[in-house]
Amino acid sequence: MKLKTKLIVAFMSVMILPMIFMTVVMHTFAPREVGELQQLYMIVVFITTTMLIYWIYRSVSLPLAKLQKAARNIKEGNLDFEIRQESDDEIGQLCQDFEEMRLRLKANAEEKVAFDRENKELISNISHDLKTPITAIKGYVEGIMDGVADTPEKMDRYIKTIYNKANEMDLLINELTLYSKIDTNRIPYNFTTISAKDYFGDCGEDLHMELESKGVEFTYRNDMEEDCKVIVDPEQLRRVINNIVSNSLKYMDKPNGKVTMEVKDVGDFIQIELGDNGKGIAAKDLPYIFDRFYRTDASRNSSKGGSGIGLSIVKKIVEEHGGNIWATSEEGAGTTMYFVIRKYQEVSIDE
Template sequence: MKLKTRLSIAFLTLILIPIVLTVTMVCLLGRYQISAIEKTYEISGTTVKSFSNSVLVMSRLTEKPYHELAKMAKKNPRKMEDATCLEEFNQKLEEKKAYLLVRKEGTIIYVGTDMDEANHVIGQLPDYGESENTSENGIYLGGEAQALIKQVDFHYSDGQEGSAFIVTDVSNMIPEVEEFFVDMVFGIIIVLILTAALLIFWIYRAIMRPLGKMQVAAKNIRDGNLDFELEAESEDELGSLCRDLEQMRCRLKDNAEEKIKFDRENKELISNISHDLKTPVTAIKGYAEGIMDGVADTPEKMERYIRTIYNKANEMDTLINELTLYTKIDTNRIPYNFNTLSVNAYFDDCVEDLSIELESKNVEFGYFNYVEGSVKVIADAEQIKRVIHNIVNNSLKYMDKPKGKINLRVKDVGDFIQVELEDNGKGIAAKDLPNIFDRFYRTDASRNSSKGGSGIGLSIVKKIIEEHGGKIWATSREETGTTMYFVLRKYQEVPIS
């Protein structure tokens, strides 16, 4: 679930749940308080709606006392002058949050509460018979009185007019109603707190758990520890961030491993070059000392010594050139000069140079060209020649037969021309064949081998061919020989319409 969706759900939940729970709580608490009020004040028919109207609630509380007072005044008006009887009745009213006032003609003869409290009401009491139609429901007195009065008119035994008033203070709610509203306030607060807490926990768990994992991952990356896996547990924005962080970790790990490999290869290169340079340098030094010491005392010896020194210097030059080219390969700075080349003309020239070189080394050379004269390729002539020479030199290096043989075949294979260089050397073991194009890989483990070489010749070949948009591979059988293959894409002329 996306974080935006979670926040939208949280927003709606924060609105809807409190509303639903508040309505439910109002109903439950309302019913409970209604039951308590009806039981305490001996009334019935109270509703939750009446809680919001204190006058209505107070009116219901004094319904029964009102009817009792009307009955007493009608049947036994003498009691309306009996202080003891009036006091007993007033005590019942006090339980209903009300008190009694009795008037005879224009004089108040009984007050069931403090005069200070009653004075505000006495000044607004209706005259005899004035509230005859509203006495049961009561009359609301505003101003400072803030009271609900119910009036019972009667005649005393001497015939004088009298009025009895049940006075209910409506400025304050009854405790049960007040308790109901207090409970409602606390209930709403609790509902809001619980809802917010649950939503915060839900969102916190959804956010902080992946954030915690990412924080640990970031610390590991900071400390250089990349050997871990950061799994995304969701499909939201944080899950996407986890996946991005995991990809970054993988890339950093790959870069770190590549750097370690690069450093190891550099060290190996330095070691290989140092060893391979040491051999010709030692030979040059030895033959030079022989000349200086007069060992080469005949013209023939002198010429042989000088020729050896020259050949060893050429070996050093080749190694240095390979090292320079290797550096250019690593920095993608090999200078290419692509041109349209005729396949037959180009390979005829290459063969001419190769045949002279191989003949001098007593190696039989065969050339077979199966390509039509019109076929062309786009290539760097110098770099392709380097490819051929590197492959041939590699074959010569591992040639173990008394009579060496190398064949060069050029074939047309559809959109490509395929070049094959076959030798009858000692071959390559199956376990070594997949690695021969790797940098510094040598099938001879011992550096004391007379084969020498830096181990980057075939890796240079692979790089050049790939830069030409082709590919290179090899097949081999031990003690039989090896065949190197590479392909170059043909040049296709675009017809002019």
């Protein structure tokens, strides 16, 4: 019952109940007895008023005390409690709003803790990933300074290694810069409407050349109709495909590596499937591979460089295209990445 209704009920009870009581009394008893009954009347009024005041006091003061305690808890930073809504009046509504505010504050606090933890992890990952090539560079430079590289061949090998390691660092820094730009939406997308068959056909041709030169078998299939169009940023979508395929190459453990690319028509979307016959991903790791800085234990401990950013960039770009990405994998057999992008549909002027 609303507070306003309660007050009206209280007012009516204090005014009307005694009146009814008196009317009944006057009609039932002789006027002589009525005078005596006035005392009873006073008692009835007193009891009714006391009960009503207590009723209203309870419905206001108890929740207020609860809210006061809750506000004190929040002030002290403790968000682990619950405010239950026990009535459906204004005070009950206030309790519910307070509870919602507490839940939101708690979610924000938890998000902040997770963000801080991620940032700490990021710093430790970056320092680890940058330290590895730097240590190698230092080692080789010291080798040259100490005269260990005493033949032109050795010197050549040392310099090449230094160059490769510096390149690794350069790549990592570029990836980090790109990630931070993508994460803070500082990458301008240049969306254009293009033919899905032509665009993915070109991607397939480029991949064919690149993979063939690396001794990896590549198969390409495109089921799309000639006139099917998509709105994409061609450059960013290439980054998606390149990142996925570079993983296929990086985590390939078979001498006869295979990579496949299929473009399928699935109603309002087109689905791109990129498969490999590499070492696969354990089921326990699969849900996390699109998280930033996530690398499976096996990749972390291997000599394969990488910071676990690649797939998080991929996910972000696909989502910016209004699409979705997921993967299936079998350890030892290979991995397939799937992503969908919405088709461009022309809407006629009539519609």
